[in-house]
Amino acid sequence: MTFPVFTPLQASLWLTLCGRALDNRLPHPILGDKVADDVVRKVGYDYKKLRIPRSSAIYIAHRAKKLDEIAQQFIARHPNAVGLDLGAGLDSRALRIAPPPTADWYDVDFPEVIRERRHLLPDHATPHGIGADLTDHAWLDSLPADRPVVAVADGLIAFLSEEEMISLVSRIISHFPSGEIAFNGYSKFAVWAQKRFPGAESIRGVVKFPGFDDPRYPECWHPKLKLRNEILCTREPEVAEFPLGLRLMNRLSARSASLSRRGNVVLHYSF
Template sequence: MDPDRKVDAGMLAGVSETALLTLNGRAYQARHPNAILDDPMAIRVVDSIDFDFDKFGRRKGQEMALRSLAFDRAATAYLAKHPKATVVALAEGLQTSFWRLDAALPTAEFRWLTVDFEPIIELRRRLLPESARITTLAQSALDYSWMDAVDTTHGVFITAEGLLMYLQPEESMGLITECAARFPGAQMIFDLPPVMVKKFAPKGVRSSSRYRVPPMPFSLSAAELADLVHTVPGVRAVHDLPMPQGRGFFFEKVFPAFWGLKATKNYRGAYTLLEFG
């Protein structure tokens, strides 16, 4: 890519456009002198895109960086035990997780499978470095044919960062169920918003006068998530992951403490790790 020519990202719309929102939040945090996430690739990508990021409003994005940090920690733990595993990144958007994990695990040989719609895949091809360990599939995560491309020999770790909440309940549950059936021994991580979001913001949450985050029709409470071991065949264990500590009093002390309280568990969002048996 010519560093003097920026890439137009204006073709993204709907849920796909949220890839730019989360990318911008991570890059903003990565530039901070006391960064909570080391993500130089996110900075590079943001600087290479021709897009009006100000339309999203507030840019701090610490919660977005913390989500990526929680996902990285779960992936790192799995890859430390399965260094040649295949990571499947569903609806990956403009995430830069591969490069963060590759830096954190320099001796690992994990392979990466990105699954997303064609406009996102094309942007990734233009913005991100190539690697022989990365394979991309331009299709919906709900087109289960991607499962045929997964090498299960050395383990499988599936990520659905910022995906399930935008699907219909039957689609999200169908995806979890199919993954559990197809990949015994694998792990899957996903995030969900508080259950009240779908009730109180059925048309989506406005982040600025010029942008509204798409509706999030799917979520589950902590109790419903824990019950997946009984309701979804193949789910062997459900782990409610902690909120990483951020920067500043609220994100370092208050938010993680709130996240960990039993009384608030069913009213907050969730970072959930599933083990398939």
């Protein structure tokens, strides 16, 4: 097998893929993403060099689960939905959420990444793959414009500037009649911590997003964008499955919204 060659920005996908693979190897996985684990083993990726703490692997898996739930629930309410995984990397979200044949799921990432998805992931993991730079304007043109959309971005927004994020969100809102957009949030503290703490060395050079603390802040990106839900992961039921020390830390943080916002947060908007 030829080892995939990615730019440093594209290579950020290893961090999340390996995080989910490591979660799968725990006695009580939060997500249980066996496909991620299989891919990491298949390419023989040296995940140890990423120095991913167990807590980070669990958080990566946890937020992926929350984003899966948002997509799944939207598609259950709108069986003709269009689903978008923005910056899909080598994630096999379509396999986890199993959209019905009436819905269409699109994984969007750079062409090199979409090509590797076809080599490394099971066939049905990429029902539609779009190889494009999300900051380009044309990639949405080929997508149906008359159906509701659910767009999820897992680990993407850190790599866009705020202007690029505003432009992306605005183009999605202009293209589709209605929908939901969800992504993991980056607080100002998280951006600061990424530059200092272990586990994120591999992406330090490519992070652009400044972070924000108020979940309503993105409402200023587009007049139609409204906060639907702020998921503070410290307060989610999966915390009960966390290893003891991490569970206690999350239970403590859960008492304070501002403390919880510093950690794993999934933000969910509608338009």
